[in-house]
Amino acid sequence: MTEKLSVVGKRVPRWRAHDKATGTAKFLADTKLPGMLEGKILFSPHAHAKILKIDTSKAEKLPGVEAVITWEDVPNKLFNPNKLDLILVHPELEFKDTYVLSEKARFVGDRIAAVAAVDAATAQEALELIEVEYEVLPAVFDPMEAMKPGAPKLHDFAENNISVHFDFPVAWGDAEAGFQEADIVVEETFRTAKNHICQFEPCTCMADFGADGRLRIWSPSQHAFLHRRKIAEIFDMPEGMIQWITPHVGGAFGKYGSLSIEPVCVALAKKAGRPIKLELSREEDLFATEPRQRYVSTGKIGLKKDGTITALQEKIIVDGGAYYTHNFSTTAVNMGGFLGLYRCPNVAAEATCVYSNVHPTGGVRGYGNHEGTCMLEQLVDKAADKLGMDPLDLRLKNAKKAGDPSSTGIPMETCSFEEMIKLGAEKIGWKEKRARKKEDGPKRYGIGIGIAMDVSGAQPFNIQHRNAFIKFNEDGSVNLLLNAADLGQNIIGAMAQIAAETLGLNYEDIHVVTGDTDSTLYDIGQHASGGCYQIGNAVINAAEKAKKQLLERAAKKLEAAPEDLEVREGHVYVISDPEKTISVGDVSREAMYNFEGEHLNISGQGSFSPVQNPPPLSAVFTEVEVDIETGEVKVLKILYVADPGRAINPATVEGQLEGAIAQSLGYVLTEEYVSNRETGALESDNLNTYKVPSTLDMPETEVVLYEEPVPSGPFGAKGIAQGAMIAVTPSIANAIYDAVGVFVTDMPATAERILEGLK
Amino acid sequence: MKKEIASFKVNDRAHEVLITPNMTLSELLREHLGLTGTKNACGAGECGSCTVLVDGKPILSCSTLAIAVQDKEILCIEGLSRGPELHSLQEAFIDAGAIQCGFCTPGMIMTAKAMLEGNPNPTRDQVKEGLGGNICRCTGYVKIIDAVMGAADTLSKGGK
Known part of the structure; x- marks a missing residue:
C-alpha cells in the first residue's frame, strides 16, 4: 500500500479515554435505574448435591425482599452459555447442559436461588434465610478419577463423565507413518494452568421488563446479538422484544464470550416486575465465573536428524469442569495451534472432554491456542536439545511462509516468521546469550524463544458476519454505528480511524454509536481477535458507499466528475485544480436542506463476511534468572516482535502486547487457581491469594511492531489482542529450561515445582 | 443499625450525610455522594482501585470507615480536574x-x-x-x- 495515510497509523487517544481519566465513564456498578432492586445469588456450598427441599418463605417475609427464585421459577430449559452453537458451521459437538438455576449442584458455586431486595444488604440477609435441604452426593475433582467406572456421575447423558471424545476434524497426512519416518521422537505430558480472567470490573448485570413489554439488558457482553438470541430462546421471547445495551466494559479477555449472570438477572426481573441490578463481589466473580480449561495433554513430535518435523500428535484430556461451555471449541483451537504452527506433513489429535465437580471453565484469552502452542513450543526446545540444535535454527527450519496454510487451513497472504525471528534474535543478542556462562552464585540465567500465530476471526469454522452504518451530520461529521464492545482493546477508536481515513475526514469528526442492539446493525461480536480485521472491512465498505454519495453531490457543486474529486481533512477538492473546493459539511447540509428537492442524508451501510483469516504473528524472546536454592524465577527481559499487519493505532497495539506480557507472567509464575481437594471449594478466593502481577513483577519489556500489511485487511490490519499471550508463555518456560534444565510440564511454574524439577 | 449525621469535605465541598458506623469511605463516595469514579475491584484492600487521598495521603477507601475521615480533606478522581482543564x-x-x-x-x-x-x-x-x-x-x-x-x-x- 503506497498511499499516504493521515489518520490510520497515528497514536490518537483511544475512544472515551477522557471519560476514563476523569472518572466520568460509567461502568454498570456506577449506574442505577429508578425503582431498581438489587439481587444476590445463593451459591451451592457443596460440590455435588441434590436439592431435596428448598424453603424460601422466611426469606420472602423479610421486609425489603421483593422476589425469591429457585429452579422452580426459571424456564425448564437447558442451554449452553457459550454462544458458539449459534454460529458454528458444525454445532453437533456443542451440548446444552445448564439451567438458569439448578435442582442439582455440580460444583461449589453452582447457582441455587436468587433474591431481589431494596438493597444488597437486605438481599444478602435474605439469602441466609433460605433453607435448603441437600442430599450431599459423592464428588469427584480430578478428570482421571472422573472417567473411572463407578465414579460419581454429573450429567445423565455423559457415561463415565465423558461428554464427548473427538478427533481433530481436519487432520492431514498419516501421523503414525510420520513418527516411523522420524529419527527422534519427543513426548511429554503437560498439565496446563486453570487460570482466571480476573477482569478488573467484577461481573455485573441489569435487567428490566419495561411497560412496553420489552426486556432491556445492560451487560458487558462481547456478543450482544448472540447473547440476545440465547436469552430469547431461554425465556421464549422474540429477539426483537429484547434490547441489549453494552456499557463500558472493565476488561473481558473472553469472559463475556459466555452468558454469565444475565439469565439469573432476567429471571429475577421477571418475577419482581422491577429493574434488577446483580453485581458479583470479587470472591463471587472468582468462584462463580469461568476460568480457563485445564488440559492434561500428551504432545508428541517426530523429527529427522536435520530438524525437519515429520509428525505431530496430541492426546488431550479436557478438565473442563462441571459444565460443558467451551470444551469443544477451545480444544479444537488448541489442536489447531499445536498442529498448525509449523510445516508438518502428518498430524493427528484427539480429545476427551471430561466433567468433574470443579469450577466450570470458559474461553480465556488465547482460547486453547495459548495452551496448544505453549506445549508445542516447549516440545520443540526439548527436541532441539536432543538433536543438539539451536532451538532458533530448528524454528527457522520448520517455520511457515506466505502461501502455506495458517493454523485455520487457509493459505496465508503474508508470513514473515523467518525475518521476525532473525530480527528479534539480533536485537536481544540470542547467540551470545545462549552461549554464555549461566551462573552467578545460586543464580542461573537463561534465554528462551516462543513463536505463535493466531487468527483474525473464526473463519472458516463459524459464520463471521459484520455490519456498520455511516451517516453524515449537517456539519460534515459522521456517526459511525456499529456493535462492537470496547473491552480495552480500542476497537472503537480503531474503527473511527479507519472510517476517517476512508472518508477523508479527521479522527475527531467520527462520532461512534455502539453498544445497543436497537440502534446498530447485527454483528457476531468480539471474539477470536476478529474485530479489527472484519469490522474494519465492514466500516470501509460503509464509508465507501457514503463517500460515493458525497462525491456525487459535491461533483454537481464543483462542476466536475465524481472520479476527479478527492476528500482530505473534511474538504472535497478537484484533484487537478485544488483551488476548487467545498467543505464536506456544506455538501452534507445542502443535501438535507435543498429547497429544490433531491433530499438525501448521505449515508452508507457496509457489510463484511470474510474469505481469508490472516494470522497475526508473534516471536517472543525472554531472559530469566532462576535461583536454584529457592526455586524462584525472575523474568528479566521480554522482547516481543509482533506482526499485526498494519497497526491502526500503534500505541494501543503495543498496549495489547504489553498487557499480554503481564498476563503470561501471571499464568506462568503466580496465578494459581486452587480448589480444596476435599471439598472442591476455591481457596484462591481473592486477590491476596490469586496473585495478579503488579508493577513489581514486571521485567524490562520491548515491543517491536513488524508491520507487514495484509492485502485483505483494512489498511492491511489483522487481529492482535487475543493472540498476544500465546508466544510469551512458552518463551518464559523455554528460558527456564535453558537456565536450569527444568522442563516445566505443570503450570504455574511455582518455586516448589522448580525445586522439585531440580532434584 | 444506629445512624448519625456526619460532615465530610470532599473535593473542596462540604457534605452532611446520614451514615452508619460500618459505612466505608468508598460506599460514602459512590452510593451517597454519587462520586462513582472511585472503583471497587476487590473490596478487600488488595488492588488499589479504590484509592483516594485523605489529607494528601493515599488510602484504600474500601477498607476505611467513613466515620474515621470526617472533616478531613478528601480528594477523589472527580476533584482532580477543573471543568475541561485536566490534571x-x-x-x-x-x-x-x-x-x-x-x-x-x-x-x-x-x-x-x-x-x-x-x-x-x-x-x-x-x-x-x-x-x-x-x-x-x-x-x-x-x-x-x-x-x-x-x-x-x-x-x-x-x-x-
Whole structure:
C-alpha cells in the first residue's frame, strides 16, 4: 500500500479515554435505574448435591425482599452459555447442559436461588434465610478419577463423565507413518494452568421488563446479538422484544464470550416486575465465573536428524469442569495451534472432554491456542536439545511462509516468521546469550524463544458476519454505528480511524454509536481477535458507499466528475485544480436542506463476511534468572516482535502486547487457581491469594511492531489482542529450561515445582 | 443499625450525610455522594482501585470507615480536574495510551498524584515501587509508568 495515510497509523487517544481519566465513564456498578432492586445469588456450598427441599418463605417475609427464585421459577430449559452453537458451521459437538438455576449442584458455586431486595444488604440477609435441604452426593475433582467406572456421575447423558471424545476434524497426512519416518521422537505430558480472567470490573448485570413489554439488558457482553438470541430462546421471547445495551466494559479477555449472570438477572426481573441490578463481589466473580480449561495433554513430535518435523500428535484430556461451555471449541483451537504452527506433513489429535465437580471453565484469552502452542513450543526446545540444535535454527527450519496454510487451513497472504525471528534474535543478542556462562552464585540465567500465530476471526469454522452504518451530520461529521464492545482493546477508536481515513475526514469528526442492539446493525461480536480485521472491512465498505454519495453531490457543486474529486481533512477538492473546493459539511447540509428537492442524508451501510483469516504473528524472546536454592524465577527481559499487519493505532497495539506480557507472567509464575481437594471449594478466593502481577513483577519489556500489511485487511490490519499471550508463555518456560534444565510440564511454574524439577 | 449525621469535605465541598458506623469511605463516595469514579475491584484492600487521598495521603477507601475521615480533606478522581482543564496526570494517561478498560485508572492516578507530591522527580524504578499496590489487568504497566514519568516532567516544569 503506497498511499499516504493521515489518520490510520497515528497514536490518537483511544475512544472515551477522557471519560476514563476523569472518572466520568460509567461502568454498570456506577449506574442505577429508578425503582431498581438489587439481587444476590445463593451459591451451592457443596460440590455435588441434590436439592431435596428448598424453603424460601422466611426469606420472602423479610421486609425489603421483593422476589425469591429457585429452579422452580426459571424456564425448564437447558442451554449452553457459550454462544458458539449459534454460529458454528458444525454445532453437533456443542451440548446444552445448564439451567438458569439448578435442582442439582455440580460444583461449589453452582447457582441455587436468587433474591431481589431494596438493597444488597437486605438481599444478602435474605439469602441466609433460605433453607435448603441437600442430599450431599459423592464428588469427584480430578478428570482421571472422573472417567473411572463407578465414579460419581454429573450429567445423565455423559457415561463415565465423558461428554464427548473427538478427533481433530481436519487432520492431514498419516501421523503414525510420520513418527516411523522420524529419527527422534519427543513426548511429554503437560498439565496446563486453570487460570482466571480476573477482569478488573467484577461481573455485573441489569435487567428490566419495561411497560412496553420489552426486556432491556445492560451487560458487558462481547456478543450482544448472540447473547440476545440465547436469552430469547431461554425465556421464549422474540429477539426483537429484547434490547441489549453494552456499557463500558472493565476488561473481558473472553469472559463475556459466555452468558454469565444475565439469565439469573432476567429471571429475577421477571418475577419482581422491577429493574434488577446483580453485581458479583470479587470472591463471587472468582468462584462463580469461568476460568480457563485445564488440559492434561500428551504432545508428541517426530523429527529427522536435520530438524525437519515429520509428525505431530496430541492426546488431550479436557478438565473442563462441571459444565460443558467451551470444551469443544477451545480444544479444537488448541489442536489447531499445536498442529498448525509449523510445516508438518502428518498430524493427528484427539480429545476427551471430561466433567468433574470443579469450577466450570470458559474461553480465556488465547482460547486453547495459548495452551496448544505453549506445549508445542516447549516440545520443540526439548527436541532441539536432543538433536543438539539451536532451538532458533530448528524454528527457522520448520517455520511457515506466505502461501502455506495458517493454523485455520487457509493459505496465508503474508508470513514473515523467518525475518521476525532473525530480527528479534539480533536485537536481544540470542547467540551470545545462549552461549554464555549461566551462573552467578545460586543464580542461573537463561534465554528462551516462543513463536505463535493466531487468527483474525473464526473463519472458516463459524459464520463471521459484520455490519456498520455511516451517516453524515449537517456539519460534515459522521456517526459511525456499529456493535462492537470496547473491552480495552480500542476497537472503537480503531474503527473511527479507519472510517476517517476512508472518508477523508479527521479522527475527531467520527462520532461512534455502539453498544445497543436497537440502534446498530447485527454483528457476531468480539471474539477470536476478529474485530479489527472484519469490522474494519465492514466500516470501509460503509464509508465507501457514503463517500460515493458525497462525491456525487459535491461533483454537481464543483462542476466536475465524481472520479476527479478527492476528500482530505473534511474538504472535497478537484484533484487537478485544488483551488476548487467545498467543505464536506456544506455538501452534507445542502443535501438535507435543498429547497429544490433531491433530499438525501448521505449515508452508507457496509457489510463484511470474510474469505481469508490472516494470522497475526508473534516471536517472543525472554531472559530469566532462576535461583536454584529457592526455586524462584525472575523474568528479566521480554522482547516481543509482533506482526499485526498494519497497526491502526500503534500505541494501543503495543498496549495489547504489553498487557499480554503481564498476563503470561501471571499464568506462568503466580496465578494459581486452587480448589480444596476435599471439598472442591476455591481457596484462591481473592486477590491476596490469586496473585495478579503488579508493577513489581514486571521485567524490562520491548515491543517491536513488524508491520507487514495484509492485502485483505483494512489498511492491511489483522487481529492482535487475543493472540498476544500465546508466544510469551512458552518463551518464559523455554528460558527456564535453558537456565536450569527444568522442563516445566505443570503450570504455574511455582518455586516448589522448580525445586522439585531440580532434584 | 444506629445512624448519625456526619460532615465530610470532599473535593473542596462540604457534605452532611446520614451514615452508619460500618459505612466505608468508598460506599460514602459512590452510593451517597454519587462520586462513582472511585472503583471497587476487590473490596478487600488488595488492588488499589479504590484509592483516594485523605489529607494528601493515599488510602484504600474500601477498607476505611467513613466515620474515621470526617472533616478531613478528601480528594477523589472527580476533584482532580477543573471543568475541561485536566490534571497533568490525566493528560499524560490519555496521551501515553496508559488506559485500556479504565477500571483501575482513577485509583492509579490518585496513587501517582500522592507519589509525585512526595517525590516530584522519581526514577522509573521509584514509580514502579510507588504503584506496586495498584493492580492493572490490561496494560502490563509500561504505558502507565511512561505516563507518570511524563506527568512528573510536566509538573516539574510548572504544569498543573
